[in-house]
Amino acid sequence: MNIAALFNELQPIYKDKLLLSTDTTALIITQDQLISLLSTLRTRHGFNLLALLTAVDYPDHYQMVYHLMSTKSADMVTVQVNVSKSSSRVPSIVSIWSAANVQEREVYDMFGITFDGHPYLKRILNPDDFTEFPLRKSFVLQSVNRQSLS
Amino acid sequence: MTTDRLITQEFSLNLGPQHPSTHGVYRVILTLDGEKIVHAENVIGYLHRGIEKLAETLTYPQFAPYTDRLDYLAGVLNNIAYTQTIEKHMQIVVPERAQYLRVLFGELSRIASHLVCVSSMALDLNSFTGWMYAFADREKILDLFEMTFGGRLTTNYARIGGVSKDIPDTFMSAIRSFLDSFYGRLKDFNDLVSFNQIFIDRTKGVGIISADQAIDYGLTGANLRASGVHFDLRKKSPYGLYDRFDFDIPVLQTGDCYDRYYIRILEIIQSLRIIEQVLQSIPEGTLMGDVPRVIKPLAGETFHQIEGAKGLLGFHLVSDGSKSPYRLHIHAPSFVNIGIIPEIAKGMLIQDFIALLASLDFVLGEVDR
Numbered sequence A: 001m002n003i004a005a006l007f008n009e010l011q012p013i014y015k016d017k018l019l020l021s022t023d024t025t026a027l028i029i030t031q032d033q034l035i036s037l038l039s040t041l042r043t044r045h046g047f048n049l050l051a052l053l054t055a056v057d058y059p060d061h062y063q064m065v066y067h068l069m070s071t072k073s074a075d076m077v078t079v080q081v082n083v084s085k086s087s088s089r090v091p092s093i094v095s096i097w098s099a100a101n102v103q104e105r106e107v108y109d110m111f112g113i114t115f116d117g118h119p120y121l122k123r124i125l126n127p128d129d130f131t132e133f134p135l136r137k138s139f140v141l142q143s144v145n146r147q148s149l150s
Numbered sequence B: 001m002t003t004d005r006l007i008t009q010e011f012s013l014n015l016g017p018q019h020p021s022t023h024g025v026y027r028v029i030l031t032l033d034g035e036k037i038v039h040a041e042n043v044i045g046y047l048h049r050g051i052e053k054l055a056e057t058l059t060y061p062q063f064a065p066y067t068d069r070l071d072y073l074a075g076v077l078n079n080i081a082y083t084q085t086i087e088k089h090m091q092i093v094v095p096e097r098a099q100y101l102r103v104l105f106g107e108l109s110r111i112a113s114h115l116v117c118v119s120s121m122a123l124d125l126n127s128f129t130g131w132m133y134a135f136a137d138r139e140k141i142l143d144l145f146e147m148t149f150g151g152r153l154t155t156n157y158a159r160i161g162g163v164s165k166d167i168p169d170t171f172m173s174a175i176r177s178f179l180d181s182f183y184g185r186l187k188d189f190n191d192l193v194s195f196n197q198i199f200i201d202r203t204k205g206v207g208i209i210s211a212d213q214a215i216d217y218g219l220t221g222a223n224l225r226a227s228g229v230h231f232d233l234r235k236k237s238p239y240g241l242y243d244r245f246d247f248d249i250p251v252l253q254t255g256d257c258y259d260r261y262y263i264r265i266l267e268i269i270q271s272l273r274i275i276e277q278v279l280q281s282i283p284e285g286t287l288m289g290d291v292p293r294v295i296k297p298l299a300g301e302t303f304h305q306i307e308g309a310k311g312l313l314g315f316h317l318v319s320d321g322s323k324s325p326y327r328l329h330i331h332a333p334s335f336v337n338i339g340i341i342p343e344i345a346k347g348m349l350i351q352d353f354i355a356l357l358a359s360l361d362f363v364l365g366e367v368d369r
Helices: A001-018 A033-043 A100-111 B051-055 B060-068 B075-091 B097-126 B128-149 B171-194 B196-202 B211-216 B257-280 B333-345 B352-358 B365-369
Strands: A019-020 A028-031 A049-057 A061-069 A076-084 A089-091 A114-116 B011-015 B027-033 B034-045 B300-307 B310-319 B327-331
Touching: A001 A019, A001 A028, A001 A033, A001 A076, A019 A100, A028 A033, A028 A061, A033 A089, A049 A100, A049 B097, A049 B327, A061 B060, A061 B310, A076 A089, A089 A100, A089 B011, A100 A114, A100 B196, A100 B333, A114 B060, A114 B257, A114 B310, B027 B352, B034 B333, B051 B060, B051 B327, B060 B075, B097 B128, B097 B171, B097 B257, B097 B352, B128 B171, B171 B257, B196 B257, B196 B352, B257 B352, B300 B352, B327 B333, B333 B352
Parallel strands: A028 A076, A089 A114
Antiparallel strands: A019 A028, A049 A061, A061 A076, B011 B027, B027 B034, B300 B310, B310 B327
């Protein structure tokens, strides 16, 4: 499906809260309309499979990325939400897809983004007592000096 | 003593991470009432190596071998998914012969991975002989890998723009003799395990996942198709050369452990069909397309996914125009597939739970990344 056509169809509903990304590959929505947009896409437009959920750490904000897919036609749509670094909060979409449960936990674990409404938000891949958020750009990989270990 | 006066106490039991039927370092905390599961909680991350973070420190070609370590039972498919993502982003054209070789080894990987699934399931349900049969055949596939590109599990076969090695002269006769014997072996395996009454009793009607549940929990691959959803990316949205081959997508309706098991046998047969067509029509030609000396994709985002051995394997690449990815997210099918375990496990007996774990066919290299 053409993203631009979908955008034109949805634009009257969400007005200035919905934008098309500059490379016309993704819909950008504000946080307060995220749940509404994703459930509309799932129920009315047939995008019934959550194909990917992740985050990207940009210098001035985080960006949540949702790739939705239709199991009937294999059409895809990408939805993006910007998350400010000061709040690091975004609504959870577990109510729409149970598949988001583990994937939001992973994003929380790696980026420290809090999902409001998530039923069980705790670390999933890193140890529970780990204090860093490793996929943030501020977390720099560095080697430990061998001598300092001994 | 009547049962209604029997007071039972719930207790917790740790299954894994070192347990033969958890297929790797998967751990689940079970709360039990007698033998019935009241609550299950997945505990994963024992194999977490931070592959996504490592990707940000490596150049694009350097990262390719790391993809073998995701789903290490089907390394070639991971290589293909990664290299196709870069190729899609940079619009690199891959030569015909290289594309055919990718399909050939990709499907062989799929068969090898499915053989591990069905044989481990037999082993978990007490059929050691069945396990030996399928593993012997998987060995022969790994021999074909070794003969061509040296690696058995850590394949590193696909390169950005093509593949690393051509098939040796002896390959055609070797794969022919493997295929000729494999059809008979598959029949033997079916007689031993698939149509074995004990095996059927242990798996039929156990761990049923409905189509709606499967989609809600994001299940993909054979696990989704066993629940009656006709969804295979090779047919629905063909990538590479898959639109050229004649094959069917098996779909089963019940969504129980037996269907999830048997659909893999059916998929092996379809993969064999694809392989036969590749062997008949593979053209001569070069193995590498025109690839810049230094891989520096333009700034932008690309999402690419393929039908991996365990389900939809997706790579989300964000490039800032430098030599290494700004962000590379790997959507691993096993990671999402095991998210359904706590839901399905409720009310199951422990022995059925083992069948459920085996039938979901997850691999921890991919779950933990």
